[in-house]
Amino acid sequence: MKKKLTLAGRRNSHAYKQFLLAMRLTVFLIVFSVAAVIANTGHSQEAKITLQLKNATLSDVLNAIENNSSYYFMLNNKLIDLSKRIDIDVQDKMINDILALLSKKTGIKYKIYDRQIVLSPGDQKLSDLSVSQQQKSISGKVNDSAGTPLPGVSVAIKGTTVGTITDADGNYKLANVSEKATLVFSFVGMRMQEIQIAGQTSINVKMEEEAICIDDVVAIGYATVKRSNISGSVSSVSVKDIPKDGAVSIGAALKGRAAGLNITQSTAQPGGAIGMSIRGSITGRAPLIVVDGIPQTSFGQPSSGTIYTTGAKDRNLIALNPNDIESIDILKDASAAAIYGSDAAGGVILITTKKGSKTQKGFDIDINSSVTFQTLSDYPSYFTAREFMIEENKIYEEIGRGNEKPHSQDKIDNFVGDGTKWIDEVTRTGIIQDHNISIRGASDKANYFTSVGYLGQDAVLKNSDLRKITIRTNLDYKLGRMLKTGLYSSIAILNSNDLPLGERRYSEASVLYSAMKFNPTVPVYDTEGNFSVNPERDVYPNPVSLLGITNEAKNNALMITGYIEANPVKNLTIKATLGLDRKTNQSDQYVPTSTRYGFEKNGIASKANANNQVMLGSIIANYNLTLNDTHLLDLMLGGEYKKQNSDGMNISAYDFPYDGALMNNMGLTQMDRPTIGSYKSSGEMQSAVGRVSYSFLNR
Numbered sequence: 001m002k003k004k005l006t007l008a009g010r011r012n013s014h015a016y017k018q019f020l021l022a023m024r025l026t027v028f029l030i031v032f033s034v035a036a037v038i039a040n041t042g043h044s045q046e047a048k049i050t051l052q053l054k055n056a057t058l059s060d061v062l063n064a065i066e067n068n069s070s071y072y073f074m075l076n077n078k079l080i081d082l083s084k085r086i087d088i089d090v091q092d093k094m095i096n097d098i099l100a101l102l103s104k105k106t107g108i109k110y111k112i113y114d115r116q117i118v119l120s121p122g123d124q125k126l127s128d129l130s131v132s133q134q135q136k137s138i139s140g141k142v143n144d145s146a147g148t149p150l151p152g153v154s155v156a157i158k159g160t161t162v163g164t165i166t167d168a169d170g171n172y173k174l175a176n177v178s179e180k181a182t183l184v185f186s187f188v189g190m191r192m193q194e195i196q197i198a199g200q201t202s203i204n205v206k207m208e209e210e211a212i213c214i215d216d217v218v219a220i221g222y223a224t225v226k227r228s229n230i231s232g233s234v235s236s237v238s239v240k241d242i243p244k245d246g247a248v249s250i251g252a253a254l255k256g257r258a259a260g261l262n263i264t265q266s267t268a269q270p271g272g273a274i275g276m277s278i279r280g281s282i283t284g285r286a287p288l289i290v291v292d293g294i295p296q297t298s299f300g301q302p303s304s305g306t307i308y309t310t311g312a313k314d315r316n317l318i319a320l321n322p323n324d325i326e327s328i329d330i331l332k333d334a335s336a337a338a339i340y341g342s343d344a345a346g347g348v349i350l351i352t353t354k355k356g357s358k359t360q361k362g363f364d365i366d367i368n369s370s371v372t373f374q375t376l377s378d379y380p381s382y383f384t385a386r387e388f389m390i391e392e393n394k395i396y397e398e399i400g401r402g403n404e405k406p407h408s409q410d411k412i413d414n415f416v417g418d419g420t421k422w423i424d425e426v427t428r429t430g431i432i433q434d435h436n437i438s439i440r441g442a443s444d445k446a447n448y449f450t451s452v453g454y455l456g457q458d459a460v461l462k463n464s465d466l467r468k469i470t471i472r473t474n475l476d477y478k479l480g481r482m483l484k485t486g487l488y489s490s491i492a493i494l495n496s497n498d499l500p501l502g503e504r505r506y507s508e509a510s511v512l513y514s515a516m517k518f519n520p521t522v523p524v525y526d527t528e529g530n531f532s533v534n535p536e537r538d539v540y541p542n543p544v545s546l547l548g549i550t551n552e553a554k555n556n557a558l559m560i561t562g563y564i565e566a567n568p569v570k571n572l573t574i575k576a577t578l579g580l581d582r583k584t585n586q587s588d589q590y591v592p593t594s595t596r597y598g599f600e601k602n603g604i605a606s607k608a609n610a611n612n613q614v615m616l617g618s619i620i621a622n623y624n625l626t627l628n629d630t631h632l633l634d635l636m637l638g639g640e641y642k643k644q645n646s647d648g649m650n651i652s653a654y655d656f657p658y659d660g661a662l663m664n665n666m667g668l669t670q671m672d673r674p675t676i677g678s679y680k681s682s683g684e685m686q687s688a689v690g691r692v693s694y695s696f697l698n699r
Helices: 013-045 058-067 095-106 334-344 385-398 409-414 420-424 512-519 543-548 594-601
Strands: 049-057 071-072 085-093 111-115 116-120 137-143 154-157 164-165 171-175 182-186 191-194 217-219 224-226 234-237 262-263 273-277 289-290 323-331 350-355 362-376 430-442 446-458 465-478 481-499 549-568 572-591 605-626 629-654 675-696
Touching: 049 058, 049 095, 049 549, 058 085, 058 629, 058 675, 085 095, 095 111, 154 171, 154 629, 164 171, 262 629, 289 334, 334 675, 362 481, 385 409, 420 512, 420 543, 572 594
Parallel strands: 071 116, 289 350
Antiparallel strands: 049 085, 049 675, 111 116, 137 171, 154 164, 154 182, 182 191, 217 224, 234 323, 262 273, 323 350, 362 430, 430 446, 446 465, 465 481, 481 549, 549 572, 572 605, 605 629, 629 675
């Protein structure tokens, strides 16, 4: 919004000279900041990448490229097989060279739009990335308010996962869309629009910018400002209103708490993945998460190496204790998130943890405990044994095979009890225990916050659980009138046990799927004490036998942030920060011979680990000047260096002489060549940051 400045009435010569001096300083810093940003941009364009990955999945390769560069990928994982394994070894190569090599190895086509790399299958045109390939289609063009085409706009069918994105010219196309459907257009920094199709075959859209301004202090990246002085779109979440009791991750507790922040959870297993997107983007770009100024790396999720999967895990926010969080601010549009560069393509979530009291001396001790119970609800009711036999006989009669009915009337009449309730055999009442103690205090020179938390979850599915211990210490100390320092550290230890999940069938079926399919007339164990077999469909494993699968994951997280801050002159603050975020994962699995699939393979074992690390150093200068309570000028300038490392390995084997060693002695395998894979990648980024903010009469 443009502000008109009118000088009228009494003229103060001294104030007028001050104002001119401030304007000259502003122009100089703007030119300097722009020059630094342009120089950094040119350097980034010429960045070279080094990758050394062996037997890595395509997903691992793409993640390594994103971590080592400012590029990010857009693709449809229903059309591209991300589990395909390849080897790649490149030294100081440009992005085009690496993409050409990937295309040669996988057959995937690519196209680069600025920092966005669009991937498509070899037999699909890049101009048409529609998820659904059917006959009738809807097409159109998306422009901004000035009539300029907008590439990368998300166009989705409301209530479904079917969608596409606009190409470089703002064009889009969707196939076989119902006349009653509604299209949802969304783009970071623009107001979301919903348009009913109502028989149209061409829909052109003009996106409008969205900005909100409310009055309070929020974090915007490297600083905090009054919300009334922000023109970008920023949301703040009141942590006090979030129900934290029994919350395994703060991500799940954020659902429905901030406009434009979409939270999805595809699995209810302990520590299940939390999907986050800002303003409904379907590009797959997750928000950047920054905790106390340090961008977060994620836990690795190495492959189990067997047919059984345990569902996606929360890889980012689960290491945080929700009770340690002071505030959460969400930068939703391009202008608000621009300070973080291309890493913020999906928006930014800024999390600030609690510090010591600044208003009173002494200390406070806070102790809270909670116990939460979980039960199954809204699941289908299943036949008893008698009902099952009666209904099965009816089916044989309906298909003209009444003389082959599998159950005689005597068998039905003489059956004792209701049979086996397989869902009850593999589930239980879940329980979550959450216990926390924290100390918060201050003295003349120091303020501090320390906490210890324990969370234990025994899930509804038997033999599935999670244990989490978190320890945090935040300390700020004044070294003098112009100097202060601080150290923030946190440790998280997470151990979990999981069981097979997913939608596989027959001998590879998961616990719940098998429980829904298994015959209720069959007992859990046969007369010899072995797990019983379904006499009619022996391809399905006994659900209770799957409870014997060992699937352990051990995750550790360490985050340390230190800073020193100086105020050499009035209104000027210079802050140097060093930070480390390191996350490690160890996953072990063993499928015993007591299961159907384990019996076929003589036991299956796997071990895998993944290590991710981010190191960051920055120097940021902030200067703010207020003239006559009318003009407010905020200047920020600084530099940042970030280095990321990741590595991991996995090994899997089968054909073991006995089950007793589980996955702890892989050398016992009778296989000629166990499956082994490993990877390693690293990347560095240097950047200059700058921001100029001017407010007239606090507007």
